[in-house]
Amino acid sequence: MWKEHDNEPLDTCDFIHVHPDVxxxxxxALPDEDLLYDLSDLFRIFADSTRIxxxxxxxxxxMCVCDIAQVLGMTQSAISHxxxxxxxxxxxxxxxxGKTVFYSxxxxxxxxxxxxxxxxxxx
Amino acid sequence: MWKEHDNEPLDTCDFIHVHPDVxxxxxxALPDEDLLYDLSDLFRIFADSTRIxxxxxxxxxxMCVCDIAQVLGMTQSAISHxxxxxxxxxxxxxxxxGKTVFYSxxxxxxxxxxxxxxxxxxx
DNA sequence: TGAATATATGAATATATGTTCATATGAAAG
DNA sequence: CTTTCATATGAACATATATTCATATATTCA
Numbered sequence: 537m538w539k540e541h542d543n544e545p546l547d548t549c550d551f552i553h554v555h556p557d558v559x560x561x562x563x564x565a566l567p568d569e570d571l572l573y574d575l576s577d578l579f580r581i582f583a584d585s586t587r588i589x590x591x592x593x594x595x596x597x598x599m600c601v602c603d604i605a606q607v608l609g610m611t612q613s614a615i616s617h618x619x620x621x622x623x624x625x626x627x628x629x630x631x632x633x634g635k636t637v638f639y640s641x642x643x644x645x646x647x648x649x650x651x652x653x654x655x656x657x658x659x
Numbered sequence: 660m661w662k663e664h665d666n667e668p669l670d671t672c673d674f675i676h677v678h679p680d681v682x683x684x685x686x687x688a689l690p691d692e693d694l695l696y697d698l699s700d701l702f703r704i705f706a707d708s709t710r711i712x713x714x715x716x717x718x719x720x721x722m723c724v725c726d727i728a729q730v731l732g733m734t735q736s737a738i739s740h741x742x743x744x745x746x747x748x749x750x751x752x753x754x755x756x757g758k759t760v761f762y763s764x765x766x767x768x769x770x771x772x773x774x775x776x777x778x779x780x781x782x
Numbered sequence: 783t784g785a786a787t788a789t790a791t792g793a794a795t796a797t798a799t800g801t802t803c804a805t806a807t808g809a810a811a812g
Numbered sequence: 813c814t815t816t817c818a819t820a821t822g823a824a825c826a827t828a829t830a831t832t833c834a835t836a837t838a839t840t841c842a
Binding site: 552553554558559561562563565566567569571572573574575576577578579580582583584585587588589592593595596597599600602603606607626627636643645648649650652653654655656657659 | 675676677681682684685686688689690692694695696697698699700701702703705706707708710711712715716718719720722723725726729730749750759766768771772773775776777778779780782
Binding site: 783784787788789790791793794795798799800801802803804805808812 | 813814815816817818819820821822823824825826827828829830831832833834835836837838839840841842
């Protein structure tokens, strides 16, 4: 199975090794582009140690922005920005009580995802 | 519980709301800094749609670099760079056969992590 | 040995991202 | 209404990163 135009300077090899049916199966197994971007966007939220620390804090109890900032030794602004990212990814939810806003975990996938990550790096 | 020096221009609030014992519990629950960086480094690997597509391809069968490049419509170089990242994170392994290098999944955590991600975004 | 092929890699560039700083918004108290 | 406190947000800056391009390495075959 040759390339159609083997004179063009394409940065790939000349053969395809896999059988055509395997290739078809692989291509049909690929999710839509939109889903792929949603997935990578979600994992990008976990790709920052500050956000992971926030999630670990919220594993223990719901907490307001300023307490999270104090516990983690960071500014209120930095934490607020990251909480915004976590909330837009629907990983945390918020609840207002007067001037204070309390954040907590939105669902249980966070635990599973982080635990699987932990298992992987402890090998 | 006031700040020790309330005249300094710190970007946090004046009170800590949580009880001291809760605060102690939260702080002791926080993993070491090294572990946090390892975790976020791992998830950063999943934070790119090209790498996720590569993983989806390898869910189906082991494959050489140039076939992956053809299937995904990308250059050999781009795929090789990303495979390097996936391999250094121990998410894929490689096997040489002559001039060809075949890549495959290294363990099963990849499946669990991606599936949990999928579950989360499909809600 | 030398040519051909598959893969790896270093440098460069364009883009994305986390924190800081200044400031805005929102709520309670005086 | 004004002040105060907690939170949110926009702009700026420094750093990280994905792809491209050129080239190096590794293996096979003549």
